Amino acid sequence: MANIFQIMGNQSKRRRMGEEALELIAGRFRVLSEASRLKLIIALEDGEKNVSSLVKATGLTQANVSRQLQTLTEAGILGRRKEGLNVIYRIADQTIFDMCDHVCGSLQRRIEGQAEVFSSRSGA
Amino acid sequence: MANIFQIMGNQSKRRRMGEEALELIAGRFRVLSEASRLKLIIALEDGEKNVSSLVKATGLTQANVSRQLQTLTEAGILGRRKEGLNVIYRIADQTIFDMCDHVCGSLQRRIEGQAEVFSSRSGA
DNA sequence: TGACAGTATGACTACACAGTAATATAGTCA
């Protein structure tokens, strides 16, 4: 399984990227830019769930959960299937978690950097 | 250099993540959810630039560039330094590009999937 | 068939923020 991080040479690709492609990428990031949607994604990480379970797991209202699930599904991040009365959602794009971990790492490094500034200040 | 993708076991970490942390992560994604800001990031990929250069490179207005640069800098994605009249910006968090490539890969896979659907439809 | 449970949606409010035009600020050089 090729790791995209090992495939270099994307810089030139990015430079040729048109407005349209940029909008697509930005839109993808936008879908992940709401805590309620991240909650849903995380709740689904250990397996598929129906809407009611997701409502309980996240503490969000049913209407809101339904709305955000729609957004995530349209973005291709989740998949859904019906089973009787229930609609069962699942993660359809596992790369989402890599992204989250990436952001976490980046934030952590930044916070640690700030912490150093603070400690050196108070230590002075 | 440890690759965060090889460090598994983040699932349990994500599950314990509080509201506050989720908001931080969501905020990070939000910064990247605007094409104008992605443009600026890409324009800076091959080296630091002053604001005027970025205005030319992106086609955005000066005021808008200045605004978006501020957002990106506050998020820790860019760094800045003054040099006479000029203010020179640079990428401060290289992981941004990994994120973009990740999204690109994810989108590409999705588009290819849709293309298959279309071709099998028209082929039927 | 009716009653019910699970999910989706329409209409609405509130708020965040991208982009703009005009102006302010900061640094340079004569």
Place this chain on the structure above:
DNA sequence: TGACTATATTACTGTGTAGTCATACTGTCA
């Protein structure tokens, strides 16, 4: 000092969308 350049900021408008309430839809079971 004043004229000039590069950048930042202020005040504003317009748009997108998260979240909510009420209601509609859909499938199940008696």
